[in-house]
Amino acid sequence: MSFSNYLETELLDHVFANNAYTSPSTVYVGLFTAAPGETGGGTEVSGGSYVRKAGSFTVSGNTATTSAAIEWPTATASWGTITSIGIYDASSAGNLLAYANLSSSKTIASGDVFRIPAGDIDITLD
Helix, strand or coil: ECCCCHHHHHHHHHHHHHCCCCCCCCEEEEEECCCCCCCCCCCEECCCCCEEEEEEEECCEEEEEEEECCEECCCCCCCEEEEEEEEEEECCCCCEEEEEEEEEEECCCCCCCCCECCCCCEEEEC
């Protein structure tokens, strides 16, 4: 995963300029049909019972990994082809923190459920 410009700036400002950064108490995973980038953007899924889902992570060394599966509600309309994910500091709006393309896209039709198994999202700093 890549960090967004927002998070890169916040971390640099916190570490090197000694300015406070309050980490979010919960992070949320969003699904995209067109990938976001360093400054956000992209096309996040909307409608059809879509919501961002809370994600929980454990950190070991230089990697944060999802500690539980993340499952979205049953789609009540087509969500399109999911190509990317984004991690946010809010359940709606908010700031994009990190983003990545999926290793394989998945088309979600009405009645489908999208699920990311525990351990399938890794965020590594090196």
